[in-house]
Amino acid sequence: DGGITQSPKYLFRKEGQNVTLSCEQNLNHDAMYWYRQDPGQGLRLIYYSQIVNDFQKGDIAEGYSVSREKKESFPLTVTSAQKNPTAFYLCASSRTGRVQETQYFGPGTRLLVL
Amino acid sequence: AQKVTQAQTEISVVEKEDVTLDCVYETRDTTYYLFWYKQPPSGELVFLIRRNSFDEQNEISGRYSWNFQKSTSSFNFTITASQVVDSAVYFCALSADRGSTLGRLYFGRGTQLTVWP
Numbered sequence: 680d681g682g683i684t685q686s687p688k689y690l691f692r693k694e695g696q697n698v699t700l701s702c703e704q705n706l707n708h709d710a711m712y713w714y715r716q717d718p719g720q721g722l723r724l725i726y727y728s729q730i731v732n733d734f735q736k737g738d739i740a741e742g743y744s745v746s747r748e749k750k751e752s753f754p755l756t757v758t759s760a761q762k763n764p765t766a767f768y769l770c771a772s773s774r775t776g777r778v779q780e781t782q783y784f785g786p787g788t789r790l791l792v793l
Numbered sequence: 794a795q796k797v798t799q800a801q802t803e804i805s806v807v808e809k810e811d812v813t814l815d816c817v818y819e820t821r822d823t824t825y826y827l828f829w830y831k832q833p834p835s836g837e838l839v840f841l842i843r844r845n846s847f848d849e850q851n852e853i854s855g856r857y858s859w860n861f862q863k864s865t866s867s868f869n870f871t872i873t874a875s876q877v878v879d880s881a882v883y884f885c886a887l888s889a890d891r892g893s894t895l896g897r898l899y900f901g902r903g904t905q906l907t908v909w910p
Contacts, residue, residue, distance in 0.1 A: 710896075778890040
């Protein structure tokens, strides 16, 4: 079955620690996205990538970093510079990244700070 | 600027009632796309519908229907004969071209729908 997988489902971070969230898709989609969701809020865009080895900052990129070395994978690193990382993180992909394309979402990773 | 407003934070209904979720959007672009997603308690967003700015025809899919009105910049979602399984957070989202072909979604804050048995 084609889809988007995210791991882990839950992740705990200690103060000053960098953590990496995994996102993999086997839909052969070109574009991938990372969103952050806080309670009672909509989704806010962190980073997005339309093609391999290229990505752009979204609205809240500070304290986060990404890479896109393979079409299937778009990992997100939450660095120690992100002072309030506790949130639900959702990865998405779309076929081409163009404005008319539907984005499909993974199951999400819940990040908690110890 | 692109903006989506879902004024209803929470709605509670009893099973079999009809319910309408409101969505109002703002954009200066002439070409744009509107989406509805469902987020059940598991957390994953499930795509429900996409509508482009040139197609104002209403759409019906089973118990779901969507009313797109450009004159009022609204894209409302109605569930007929609601069921407990409809309980979820529903998000409306906008994708606009801003002069480029690169797409990104702007989400409303979502409406929590609770359907009681």
